[in-house]
Amino acid sequence: MNEPLLELRDLRKHFPLxxxxxxxxxxxxAVDGVSLAVARGTVLAIVGExxxxxxxxxxxxxxxxxxxAGSVRFDGEDLRALSPAALRARxxxxxxxxxxxxxxxxxxxTVGAAIAEPLRLHRIVPRGGEASRVAELLERVGLRPESAxxxxxxxxGGQRQRIAIARALASGPRLVIGDEPISALDVSVQxxxxxxxxxxxxxxxxxxxxxxxxxxVVRHIADRVAVMYxxxxxxxxxxxxxxxxxxxxxxxxxxxxxxxxxxxxxxxEGDVPSPIAPPAGCRFHTxxxxxxxxxxxxxxxxxxxxxxxxxxxxxxxxxxPPLQEAEPGGDRLRRLQAFFQPAxxxx
Amino acid sequence: xxxxxRGLAVxxxxxxxxxxxxxxxxxxxxxGRTLAVVGExxxxxxxxxxxxMGLLPPNARLSGSIRxxxxxxxxxxxxxxxxxxxxxxAMVFQExxxxxxxxxxxxxxxxxxxxxxxxxxERAAFDRAVALLDRVRIPDAARRARQYPHQLSGGMRQRVMxxxxxxxxxxxxxxxxxxxxxDVTVQAQILALLDxxxxxxxxxxxxxxxxxxxxxxxxxxxxxxxxxRAAERAPAARLFARPEHPYTVxxxxxxxxxxxxxxxxxxxxxxxxxxxxxxxxxxEGCRFxxxxxxxxxxxxxxxxxxxxxxxHATACWRAPLDQVLAA
Ligand SMILES: Nc1ncnc2c1ncn2[C@@H]1O[C@H](COP(=O)(O)OP(=O)(O)OP(=O)(O)O)[C@@H](O)[C@H]1O
Ligand code: SF4
Ligand SMILES: [Mg+2]
Numbered sequence: 083m084n085e086p087l088l089e090l091r092d093l094r095k096h097f098p099l100x101x102x103x104x105x106x107x108x109x110x111x112a113v114d115g116v117s118l119a120v121a122r123g124t125v126l127a128i129v130g131e132x133x134x135x136x137x138x139x140x141x142x143x144x145x146x147x148x149x150x151a152g153s154v155r156f157d158g159e160d161l162r163a164l165s166p167a168a169l170r171a172r173x174x175x176x177x178x179x180x181x182x183x184x185x186x187x188x189x190x191x192t193v194g195a196a197i198a199e200p201l202r203l204h205r206i207v208p209r210g211g212e213a214s215r216v217a218e219l220l221e222r223v224g225l226r227p228e229s230a231x232x233x234x235x236x237x238x239g240g241q242r243q244r245i246a247i248a249r250a251l252a253s254g255p256r257l258v259i260g261d262e263p264i265s266a267l268d269v270s271v272q273x274x275x276x277x278x279x280x281x282x283x284x285x286x287x288x289x290x291x292x293x294x295x296x297x298x299v300v301r302h303i304a305d306r307v308a309v310m311y312x313x314x315x316x317x318x319x320x321x322x323x324x325x326x327x328x329x330x331x332x333x334x335x336x337x338x339x340x341x342x343x344x345x346x347x348x349x350x351e352g353d354v355p356s357p358i359a360p361p362a363g364c365r366f367h368t369x370x371x372x373x374x375x376x377x378x379x380x381x382x383x384x385x386x387x388x389x390x391x392x393x394x395x396x397x398x399x400x401x402x403p404p405l406q407e408a409e410p411g412g413d414r415l416r417r418l419q420a421f422f423q424p425a426x427x428x429x
Numbered sequence: 430x431x432x433x434x435r436g437l438a439v440x441x442x443x444x445x446x447x448x449x450x451x452x453x454x455x456x457x458x459x460x461g462r463t464l465a466v467v468g469e470x471x472x473x474x475x476x477x478x479x480x481x482m483g484l485l486p487p488n489a490r491l492s493g494s495i496r497x498x499x500x501x502x503x504x505x506x507x508x509x510x511x512x513x514x515x516x517x518x519a520m521v522f523q524e525x526x527x528x529x530x531x532x533x534x535x536x537x538x539x540x541x542x543x544x545x546x547x548x549x550x551e552r553a554a555f556d557r558a559v560a561l562l563d564r565v566r567i568p569d570a571a572r573r574a575r576q577y578p579h580q581l582s583g584g585m586r587q588r589v590m591x592x593x594x595x596x597x598x599x600x601x602x603x604x605x606x607x608x609x610x611x612d613v614t615v616q617a618q619i620l621a622l623l624d625x626x627x628x629x630x631x632x633x634x635x636x637x638x639x640x641x642x643x644x645x646x647x648x649x650x651x652x653x654x655x656x657x658r659a660a661e662r663a664p665a666a667r668l669f670a671r672p673e674h675p676y677t678v679x680x681x682x683x684x685x686x687x688x689x690x691x692x693x694x695x696x697x698x699x700x701x702x703x704x705x706x707x708x709x710x711x712x713e714g715c716r717f718x719x720x721x722x723x724x725x726x727x728x729x730x731x732x733x734x735x736x737x738x739x740x741h742a743t744a745c746w747r748a749p750l751d752q753v754l755a756a
Contacts, residue, residue, distance in 0.1 A: 131614065240704060241704075268704075268705065269469055269680060270679060270680060270683050271704065272683065273684070273699065274701075276698055277700055298684055299685055301687045301688075302689075302690065325689070337687060338617075339613040339614045339617040340613065340642065341640055341643040342646060344645070346621060346646060347621060348614070348617040348620075348621045351618065352568070353585070411670060411672065411681060414751070414754070415678065416691060418675075418750055418753070418754065419678060419699040421722040422678070422682060422722055
């Protein structure tokens with residue numbers, strides 16, 4: 083089965099802007115010609131700064147919003163061709179985890195009811211079998227089964243994100259998209275949830291799309307990574323390769339900007355331009371330290387084999403600065419950290 | 430010494446009882462140096478900043494000592510504090526939109542500070558404001574000076590805040606998560622700008638952050654806070670090379686690195702189990718004990734923040750931690 087589980091082709095989504103009188107005034111070009119494939123049982127990360135279109139892309143992939151153009155194939159089937167009833171049935175295979183665990187749970191529903199909802203909706207377990215399935219799911223995400231009777235507000239942010247994950251897993255999805263699933267959490271709690279996600283992906287053989295701006299987490303769990311800038315993909319490839327030998331100047335800037343690498347000078351100047359009127363030619367040329375005349379005129383295409391980049395100069399760039407193995411704490415720190423073993427069930 | 434804090438404590442009166450947000454906190458900052466205060470949400474970083482600024486809300490009670498250039502601030506009345514603040518202290522907040530006035534242009538807001546401080550006329554103040562906006566690297570400063578906050582990007586708004594702070598020529602600049610709301614490439618620009626201004630003006634900087642990477646790149650000294658108290662205090666390089674508090678050790682392992690960890694993809698990250706304590710009911714003794722893999726019966730007593738090396742202090746009965754490795 084080499085066919086990808088999810089395949090996006092030439093996806094485009096522009097959000098029209100209107101003035102106070104309702105007249106059309108241009109559009110936000112949120113996603114502008116994106117093609118991507120996610121192989122079964124793998125983790126693809128989509129990275130980029132705010133407004134680059136990564137969340138819109140995630141919603142398009144699940145057909146939560148309709149594209150203006152392009153196609154989404156799930157398991158070989160064109161999602162756009164499905165009838166509403168067939169799409170509803172498909173939903174059990176595709177789930178989304180949101181960033182904000184406080185907003186994504188209904189405060190008037192007990193934790194158990196929230197997790198049971200998709201079970202009932204998709205008639206997954208026989209009547210009466212829900213409670214034990216809910217208990218199983220809660221244990222799966224590291225919470226006590228008794229949590230089912232409690233209310234969302236009784237839980238901390240990290241625990242609520244576990245509940246949201248249990249709910250997303252309830253229907254037994256084959257594809258899960260996590261839209262910044264840990265960025266609202268405290269640092270120490272982020273590690274717990276990253277460990278949980280890694281376990282689930284491995285144990286359940288999930289196909290996972292991680293939308294994130296946290297490059298450390300991306301490096302930790304992704305097989306492949308796609309870098310977005312102003313609505314399109316500028317680089318895509320195996321995560322280890324993209325991080326070790328980035329081919330696009332924007333990817334290099336993103337990596338150099340990650341704090342803690344001892345790089346004190348900012349890698350690039352300026353802000354991301356407005357997605358309403360993106361620059362002509364290469365969209366990155368206004369901030370690119372290598373830009374030439376060609377870059378200002380002609381949009382580069384995403385080219386290359388397994389490691390693709392959209393840059394006219396990708397074969398002529400100087401080598402990227404190496405990722406140093408900077409671990410000042412060394413062996414002592416590693417041995418101390420070994421005591422921080424994740425335990426089993428909490429709460 | 431620009432700032433010297435001794436035994437600072439802040440308690441809020443709340444409906445559910447007294448909440449001690451900051452407890453027995455001491456640190457100092459010298460001119461031209463950056464001290465980072467690092468910790469998770471709710472550990473008391475912002476309350477510390479507001480205490481130094483004299484901006485605590487009415488339901489707060491402060492004790493301990495805050496000295497600015499040797500002058501005790503905590504006993505000043507609010508009007509005096511405000512006057513001193515205007516002359517010597519400036520603060521940059523996480524969300525510049527909430528601290529900028531939406532009804533005035535960027536240039537007007539910087540000019541206003543200059544008029545108060547330097548007693549400049551309107552025209553001269555505006556010209557100086559444009560020069561300051563240019564100094565904080567706002568492109569096309571003369572045009573941007575005539576724009577309103579909502580017309581500026583998040584990064585540019587933060588630059589305007591920094592320009593306003595600079596207009597006071599502060600001896601101490603407090604930056605509370607100044608880049609948390611920004612994208613990483615813009616974050617790198619703002620942090621580099623703060624470094625440069627510190628170098629040029631010799632101001633002391635208190636940099637509040639939850640990101641240890643930022644501490645590593647931009648701080649000289651660091652205080653790690655946990656649940657209102659200092660867990661560890663050290664020169665930044667020393668903290669990363671030889672952390673001596675279990676909480677610091679856990680935090681350092683919690684964020685995966687872009688180099689890829691020693692365990693490889695999908696390996697277990699060091700993870701601090703549980704959650705931060707409720708400050709209305711803090712645990713007795715060491716506040717980290719419920720989450721600490723090294724806790725023992727002695728930890729039901731509060732460990733003092735004690736030096737284990739000159740300049741390096743930690744609040745842990747197990748320190749130096751090599752003991753637990755030898756055991
Ligand atoms: N006005 C107030 N009244 C009562 N409690 C308060 C008040 N302001 C802050 N607190 C409490 O004081 C504690 C410390 O808050 P503080 O804002 O300093 O945290 P922080 O470290 O800045 O967190 P963050 O990283 O989320 O900004 C928290 O428990 C908070 O709820
Ligand atoms: S004092 Fe005890 S509980 Fe606290 S950090 Fe040290 S070993 Fe852990
Ligand atoms: Mg704060």
